[in-house]
Amino acid sequence: MLSEVLLVSAPGKVILHGEHAVVHGKVALAVALNLRTFLRLQPHSNGKVDLSLPNIGIKRAWDVARLQSLDTSFLGEGKEEKPEQGDVTTPTPEQVEKLKEVAGLPDDCAVTKRLAVLAFLYLYLSICRKQRALPSLDIVVWSELPPGAGLGSSAAYSVSLAAALLTVCEEIPNPLKDGDCANRWTKEDLELINKWAFQGERMIHGNPSGVDNAVSTWGGALRYHQGKISSLKRPPALQILLTNTKVPRNTRALVAGVRNRLLKFPEIVAPLLTSMDAISLECERVLGEMGEAPAPEQYLVLEELIDMNQHHLNALGVGHASLDQLCQVTRAHGLHSKLTGAGGGGCGITLLKPGLEQPEVEATKQALTSCGFDCLETSIGAPGVSIHSATSLDSRVQQALGGL
Template sequence: MEVKARAPGKIILSGEHAVVHGSAAVAASIDLYTYVSLRFPSHSENDDTLKLQLKDLALEFSWSIERIKGALPDLGSPFASTPTSCPTEFLKSLAFLVEEQNIPEAKIGLASGVSAFLWLYTSILGFKPAIMVVTSELPLGAGLGSSASFCVAMSAALLALSDSVSLDMGHQGWLKFGDTELDLLNKWAFEGEKIIHGKPSGIDNTVSTYGNMIKFKSGSLTRMKTIMPLKMLITNTKVGRNTKALVAGVSERTLRHPDAMHFVFNAVDSISNELSSVIQSPISDALSITEKEEKLEELMEMNQGLLQCMGVSHASIETVIRTTLKYKLASKLTGAGGGGCVLTLLPTLLSGVVLEKVTTELEACGFQCLTAAIGGIGVEICFDQSS
């Protein structure tokens, strides 16, 4: 028996940075996924190891079950139905287990993700040999929620084999979790995110778990439903950035210019609220879709201008914006800024020829272009009986 799970990445449509200062923000799932497959070895394989294969990075990790038991002797029986934070002393033990694997220096940033895997696996399924294989359509560290979708897909596969959840029919062979199960899964994924990021907001894993869109403000999340088909060009500038430093920079600017920044954050709050109502209002005909898209384009452009006011844009982001503007397309950065990814709204009536021209021009600058539908389904799983 093999279980496969997939969980989507995410984008921030509006409100990044300002959300830290009390404004509303809107996040949405994208139809680019992280896939996880998990199976227990057969009796004939006689394999007593836990293996994690990161296919895209050509990395494989392997531990004997006895070695894991020795490192985590106090873990006791698995507690799948009670999401639990990893205690500090266990974090150290997990770090030792990961260090033994000799991750190449260039990929050392993955170590916390491997620790998250070990914690979630042993907490939910205990000390059992298994093989987990991970592949992803999401670029790493680009602000598209790759770590959250990894934690969500992984939690889904583990819970599906733990006998502690029931499943509903999904579509195209995929199964969905019920709402109670999704809540449990989301809490486990958040525990994985805490190991990777320290103090995550919980937004990324929530969007990846439930799909669609989420509006969040001052720590409270509201799930949104949209029937509007939205498509985005996502341009990965491939410029790495330090999110903590960018967030700190906005706070410092706020201390220097409190009145001006207060108005900036209020404007962002208004943009997020208007964007939410545009997306959720009913569609009567093709004309109303076009009108809605035009409103969204203006809101995106205004949000980008305010992000520039906050000091989080970057030369690479401005290059993308200038390039797309030549084709009358609206763009804004998504996430932390300072590099990372840029969103460009692709109107329903946009010709394929124009999209091809824009993509070619952006790729000539060394950027990576992905197209994605926005606000789709969340995590799903399927079982392969033949394995």
């Protein structure tokens, strides 16, 4: 087992095009958001496993000896043998119940906190049980991503955990070399990280699509179609405003609403979904052609696609007055916006073209903030899960570490 401190980060995600249509077999484009979850793992010898999640107010510790005694019962009867390297196991209902006992959380613990702890315990026990003895670790995870906003915060958490635990247990090598500020794992190692992260997502969401953890693992932009995920080659890093309307939404109800509208008006809604599919494909084509020196006309096409898709989403019934207000405010500043994710509130994205004067960007942000929204400038197409040097942290990580 490695003895050095590990610092890992993984990005969140936004859906660029294809939300809701993807449920009905159409293409969706998901892109990595340059807001990240950071994890610091420090091996120690105090016989405990400590987990701190300051964003959601979790600080727990477990005795390694007690967790070690659970190893056989956690594996299940007849499965006492240790897993082979690279084996990825799916949580069973019996294991979930066992983990709930181990977690020792109070009955009134919030669901978000409970699921985060269960995902951690599952990944820790499953990945580390190949060790001669379960390791004593101190793990802190903090995030720039707001939880429950549809930005892939749980996937970034699961990906960061999987990458750090696999590395500390030497299931995959540490790719960080002397002099590196940051580095990434090989394709083969990333595939293993992604498989384990998906199991963490299953602990949290039950039956996830796998898109969020894939985007957080690989970064850049991904195409998702009928369960198949593929990376877009060299997508540009686009500057955006990310706006959180802070209006809560019920994803399940919104998805059901679109399905009901399709059943009620098939000849109207089916062509909308087909058109949304075409928007995703056209956006994929344009992104593939943009390269490192995008032409102004390519941004004009992206803006048109954003406008058309937002109108389609409103026609599907997943818009909201807050999102209409977002679009109106940004349009007054010559910018183009759409919802991202389930809709009904939640978040929206606004494309920022190169050459846009910073005072205009600040004026737009101020106008959105005056509406009661949270707004920040960031980018999409960010790198996936990465490992960083603890001695050469960027200012974002330094700031986060300074508060812990």
